[in-house]
Amino acid sequence: MARMQESREASTARRTPRPPAANPRSGAGGASHKLLQDYQNALQFISDGKFEKARVLLEKILPDAPPEIAERGRVYLMVCARNSRSSDLKFGSPEEHYDYAVSLLNAGSFEDARDQFELILSKSPRADFALYGMALLSSMTGQAEEALEHLTRAIEINPANRIQARSDPDFVDMADDPRFTELLYPEMG
Numbered sequence: 001m002a003r004m005q006e007s008r009e010a011s012t013a014r015r016t017p018r019p020p021a022a023n024p025r026s027g028a029g030g031a032s033h034k035l036l037q038d039y040q041n042a043l044q045f046i047s048d049g050k051f052e053k054a055r056v057l058l059e060k061i062l063p064d065a066p067p068e069i070a071e072r073g074r075v076y077l078m079v080c081a082r083n084s085r086s087s088d089l090k091f092g093s094p095e096e097h098y099d100y101a102v103s104l105l106n107a108g109s110f111e112d113a114r115d116q117f118e119l120i121l122s123k124s125p126r127a128d129f130a131l132y133g134m135a136l137l138s139s140m141t142g143q144a145e146e147a148l149e150h151l152t153r154a155i156e157i158n159p160a161n162r163i164q165a166r167s168d169p170d171f172v173d174m175a176d177d178p179r180f181t182e183l184l185y186p187e188m189g
Contacts, residue, residue, distance in 0.1 A: 055080035128157040
């Protein structure tokens, strides 16, 4: 009975896409190696739930792919289309979109959060809250230069961001940087 239950549990577990078996007759030329590498990267993106990135790679390699990869690639392309979050996301305002990006940031999905902040900024370049979010993300990922650049722009657009940044615990890694202090406390200089 326990074996039957283990078997059922194993069959319902999430399966990782597998690459095709290597064909010893195919040449190991640069183009075929690159194609196989892109295919494996696409499978990794699918495993990570990054369906849009996987879709882009699969669409790139399918025209030149050998039949065994092309066949599987088309199946995975359908999986990407069905699971792509970006096509399903609809926001009523840039602020709602920002809330979603912050939730990704808080969940530790830094790359996805960056994609969302950049998307907001591509539509609303003066969205100070998105610039502030990019500053937070950059600070949290150890990119001091980018954090300062984004925070400077956010403060230029909306000076209230200076006050908020002073008490934001997510900027704790920047506290020892004199440029950060000068930006937040210009009256001290």
